Amino acid sequence: MPELPEVEMVVRHLRKLFTKRTIEKAQLYLPKLVSDATPRQFAAALRGARVTSVTRRGKYILSHLDNERTLLTHLGMTGRFLYVGAKDVAPKHTHVTLWLDNGKRLLYEDPRQFGMMGLSKTAELGAYKLLAKLAPEPFGDEFTLAYLTATLGRTDQQIKLALLDQTKVLGLGNIYAAEALHRARIHPQTPASQLTKARLAALYQEIVATLTEAIANDSTMNTDPSDLGASYTGGVYESMTKVYEREGKPCLTCGKLVERITQGQRSTYFCSRCQKLR
DNA sequence: ACTAAAGCCTGGCTGC
DNA sequence: TGCAGCCAGGCTTTAG
Numbered sequence: 001m002p003e004l005p006e007v008e009m010v011v012r013h014l015r016k017l018f019t020k021r022t023i024e025k026a027q028l029y030l031p032k033l034v035s036d037a038t039p040r041q042f043a044a045a046l047r048g049a050r051v052t053s054v055t056r057r058g059k060y061i062l063s064h065l066d067n068e069r070t071l072l073t074h075l076g077m078t079g080r081f082l083y084v085g086a087k088d089v090a091p092k093h094t095h096v097t098l099w100l101d102n103g104k105r106l107l108y109e110d111p112r113q114f115g116m117m118g119l120s121k122t123a124e125l126g127a128y129k130l131l132a133k134l135a136p137e138p139f140g141d142e143f144t145l146a147y148l149t150a151t152l153g154r155t156d157q158q159i160k161l162a163l164l165d166q167t168k169v170l171g172l173g174n175i176y177a178a179e180a181l182h183r184a185r186i187h188p189q190t191p192a193s194q195l196t197k198a199r200l201a202a203l204y205q206e207i208v209a210t211l212t213e214a215i216a217n218d219s220t221m222n223t224d225p226s227d228l229g230a231s232y233t234g235g236v237y238e239s240m241t242k243v244y245e246r247e248g249k250p251c252l253t254c255g256k257l258v259e260r261i262t263q264g265q266r267s268t269y270f271c272s273r274c275q276k277l278r
Numbered sequence: 279a280c281t282a283a284a285g286c287c288t289g290g291c292t293g294c
Numbered sequence: 295t296g297c298a299g300c301c302a303g304g305c306t307t308t309a310g
Contacts (some may be wrong), residue, residue: 093288173304174303
């Protein structure tokens with residue numbers, strides 16, 4: 001699933017393939033994908049624009065254009081970009097086609113339609129609704145132990161749920177939240193405000209370490225260099241998870257069988273021997 | 279102000 | 295073989 005490491009992989013691919021290209025024509029086939037522009041406005045905003053840079057904010061991909069606008073993309077669960085030749089057939093759930101000045105097309109495909117795109121004036125990006133409340137970047141200077149301590153101290157939410165809240169901690173999804181908690185030896189149902197100083201320090205360290213390690217190992221994405229990530233499975237990191245989707249298998253640290261519980265209507269995998277409530 | 283839950287979606291899998 | 299039912303889950307919206 002596209003969490004921060006997967007999005008970072010996509011951004012790195014886009015940087016190579018999309019930067020400095022001019023969009024000759026754009027077409028949006030699924031109007032609801034873009035809430036702040038009609039398909040006509042979307043096409044008009046992108047036509048003739050040159051991509052100056054591609055960056056990331058949390059799980060959002062930001063394609064900055066030379067017409068003072070930025071195209072935002074959130075991949076949701078199944079969103080992905082495809083870079084194809086002029087004659088290649090677009091897959092079934094292609095919602096956007098961008099015709100590039102090198103004869104290639106950049107397609108956006110999303111079967112489950114949980115992803116979205118947005119358009120913002122680049123200068124107003126900081127105030128853009130979807131970005132304004134996001135927590136600091138986990139690799140940035142603002143994400144400190146002091147920040148994490150203050151933020152988590154304010155909520156009695158179960159720690160797993162707090163970690164998924166992008167306004168509290170940025171970049172983790174279901175996979176990496178479970179992995180970070182296992183590495184920090186924290187039970188996912190621990191109330192966030194009850195974490196001791198030592199456990200907060202461990203958690204802080206393991207959040208950064210988990211994301212760093214995932215990126216260093218190409219995340220869970222299958223990275224075909226001719227593509228922008230053919231799928232969100234098959235990546236190196238997928239086989240490195242210690243608890244995620246390993247229910248009933250031995251914990252790689254202690255051997256006890258990994259358990260699965262439901263939190264916030266989604267699965268959490270953990271080891272009840274390694275991860276204690278206190 | 280905060281938290282919980284519903285809703286958005288399709289494809290793949292399970293069980294009858 | 296066919297099909298109903300369930301599950302995957304990031305984010306927004308709505309309800310409490």
